[in-house]
Amino acid sequence: MPIKLPSDLPAFTVLRKEGVMVMDETEADRQDIRPLKIGLLNLMPKKIQTENQFARLIGATPLQIDLHLIRMSEHQTKNTAAEHMETFYRPFQDVRDEKFDGLIITGAPIEHLPFTEVTYWDELKQVMDWTQTNVQSTFGVCWGGMAMINHFHGVDKHMLPAKTFGCYRQRNLAPNSPLLNGFSDECVIPVSRWTEMKQAEIDAAPGLTTLLGSEDSGPCLVEDPDHRALYIFNHFEYDSDTLKQEYDRDVAQDVPINVPKNYYPGDDPTQKPLNRWRSHAHLLYGNWINRIYQTTPYDIAEIGR
Numbered sequence: 339m340p341i342k343l344p345s346d347l348p349a350f351t352v353l354r355k356e357g358v359m360v361m362d363e364t365e366a367d368r369q370d371i372r373p374l375k376i377g378l379l380n381l382m383p384k385k386i387q388t389e390n391q392f393a394r395l396i397g398a399t400p401l402q403i404d405l406h407l408i409r410m411s412e413h414q415t416k417n418t419a420a421e422h423m424e425t426f427y428r429p430f431q432d433v434r435d436e437k438f439d440g441l442i443i444t445g446a447p448i449e450h451l452p453f454t455e456v457t458y459w460d461e462l463k464q465v466m467d468w469t470q471t472n473v474q475s476t477f478g479v480c481w482g483g484m485a486m487i488n489h490f491h492g493v494d495k496h497m498l499p500a501k502t503f504g505c506y507r508q509r510n511l512a513p514n515s516p517l518l519n520g521f522s523d524e525c526v527i528p529v530s531r532w533t534e535m536k537q538a539e540i541d542a543a544p545g546l547t548t549l550l551g552s553e554d555s556g557p558c559l560v561e562d563p564d565h566r567a568l569y570i571f572n573h574f575e576y577d578s579d580t581l582k583q584e585y586d587r588d589v590a591q592d593v594p595i596n597v598p599k600n601y602y603p604g605d606d607p608t609q610k611p612l613n614r615w616r617s618h619a620h621l622l623y624g625n626w627i628n629r630i631y632q633t634t635p636y637d638i639a640e641i642g643r
Contacts, residue, residue, distance in 0.1 A: 504599025
């Protein structure tokens with residue numbers, strides 16, 4: 339089954355060219371099924387790139403997905419055209435009375451700030467509390483995952499002495515978890531962050547289970563059943579050249595940056611980077627969508643009751 343997107347959303351054309359099954363609202367209405375309603379709270383500055391990345395992953399499952407793009411109500415982005423935001427996004431305050439089968443909360447390039455100094459922190463706390471009554475399953479990504487685990491469990495993020503940047507091998511710590519169905523004993527995932535969550539502090543919080551982790555980059559994927567949530571601190575959704583874009587940007591601006599580890603062949607930035615995470619990315623998001631499908635009520639209004 340395809341993912342339903344507005345036909346004029348840039349991701350519609352991008353994904354169709356890649357062979358991902360997409361359909362517009364007219365086509366979707368012909369199918370007599372209830373699609374899974376998935377929200378994307380997009381906090382990243384490059385909105386369109388992020389839309390493409392997540393739509394690609396959740397649109398590759400056998401289920402029909404109805405994707406809704408959400409933004410913070412007061413925060414105004416400076417990197418995406420106002421027309422795009424007005425056409426395709428709804429502020430959180432406009433969707434808070436609705437129910438969703440799933441919600442993805444993306445990362446945001448504000449790691450250096452304490453949570454309480456983020457301009458939209460108060461509204462984001464409302465969003466996270468709202469997920470407990472209006473969302474069947476929530477997936478917090480990178481800073482979004484750190485924000486959720488801090489809000490629900492008081493686990494704090496810690497600044498690193500240097501940026502963790504590159505592709506890091508992760509160990510499968512819970513091979514029997516349905517969320518890791520089909521996973522190898524190890525996988526590689528892109529990492530790009532200045533902060534970390536400490537495994538000992540996660541272990542001390544009741545109810546949390548670390549599913550993927552690395553001795554080099556720390557905990558990666560954490561399950562929180564009590565809050566029907568997953569937290570991932572790394573970037574399975576990244577395109578093949580996303581780390582390259584970040585590296586080239588910093589080099590061009592004379593910002594000190596290491597060559598991303600284990601990304602370019604021979605760690606040579608003149609070479610084309612290799613994507614070694616795509617299959618596991620599709621597995622994880624496919625398993626998440628499948629788990630939502632198995633647990634969500636057919637009557638979406640029953641979510642949270």
